[in-house]
Amino acid sequence: MRRILVAGNWKLNGSKASIQKLVTGIVAGAENLTDVSIAVCAPYVYLPFTAELLTKSVVGLGAQDVSEQDSGAYTGEVSASMLLETGCKYVIVGHSERRALFGEKDMDTARKFAAARKQGLIPILCLGESLAEREAGMTEVVVARQLDAVLELEGVQALNDAVIAYEPVWAIGTGKTATPEQAQAVHAFIRQRLAALDAGVAAKVQILYGGSVKGSNAAELFAMQDIDGGLIGGASLDAQEFLTICQAGQNQRD
Numbered sequence: 001m002r003r004i005l006v007a008g009n010w011k012l013n014g015s016k017a018s019i020q021k022l023v024t025g026i027v028a029g030a031e032n033l034t035d036v037s038i039a040v041c042a043p044y045v046y047l048p049f050t051a052e053l054l055t056k057s058v059v060g061l062g063a064q065d066v067s068e069q070d071s072g073a074y075t076g077e078v079s080a081s082m083l084l085e086t087g088c089k090y091v092i093v094g095h096s097e098r099r100a101l102f103g104e105k106d107m108d109t110a111r112k113f114a115a116a117r118k119q120g121l122i123p124i125l126c127l128g129e130s131l132a133e134r135e136a137g138m139t140e141v142v143v144a145r146q147l148d149a150v151l152e153l154e155g156v157q158a159l160n161d162a163v164i165a166y167e168p169v170w171a172i173g174t175g176k177t178a179t180p181e182q183a184q185a186v187h188a189f190i191r192q193r194l195a196a197l198d199a200g201v202a203a204k205v206q207i208l209y210g211g212s213v214k215g216s217n218a219a220e221l222f223a224m225q226d227i228d229g230g231l232i233g234g235a236s237l238d239a240q241e242f243l244t245i246c247q248a249g250q251n252q253r254d
């Protein structure tokens with residue numbers, strides 16, 4: 001059975017004081033949650049501080065983006081090797097906010113995915129359709145296109161060392177969660193698309209759901225066959241709420 005992963009994405013939020021309080025709370029609560037993997041993805045500048053707070057904890061550290069470049073004249077960029085050296089295990093790539101607000105294209109995401117893997121980081125590859133795309137019946141077309149860019153560049157075996165996060169854009173930060181059935185349908189589609197290339201990879205890869213996951217709806221989402229955890233935005237900024245989501249993951253595998 002695939003292990004549940006609950007990853008918090010703090011986005012552009014936090015200060016040293018708030019992160020100290022948040023991480024201390026998560027670390028204390030996570031001690032008893034041995035059947036669920038937990039991670040927090042901090043803003044770049046707070047990665048070393050967060051790494052220090054996570055010392056000796058089972059909670060993994062992640063970044064929210066990475067450069068496709070290893071080094072060189074790329075002002076403002078941060079490389080995968082830098083993230084690794086800072087203590088990161090995970091990095092989010094292709095988040096819909098990077099795609100929509102910063103013009104990231106499918107192939108840019110694929111190159112970031114490749115750069116992360118090359119250094120041994122676990123990329124959390126975000127896929128998802130906008131509301132207009134869903135209403136036009138394009139969900140599978142969009143998700144397949146985003147996934148295929150990575151498959152073309154890296155091949156299906158690359159998904160052995162990666163995590164996928166399905167995040168319908170219309171559900172992010174809106175309070176409007178996809179129903180468990182809506183999410184499950186897309187997760188199953190992603191897994192089937194991978195299974196057509198390699199059944200072993202498809203069976204193994206964790207596919208997280210993201211989009212207004214809260215303590216109150218996590219259990220019903222995680223109960224779905226192809227949903228292996230969550231990528232949590234707003235609710236990951238409150239230790240108790242985040243731990244309730246982690247507990248839902250733990251209960252799922254008890």
Ligand SMILES: O=C[C@H](O)COP(=O)(O)O
Pocket residue numbers: 009095167171172173174175210211212213231232233234235
């Ligand atoms: O990366 C996380 C997602 O964008 C979900 O954000 P949200 O839980 O605030 O809707």
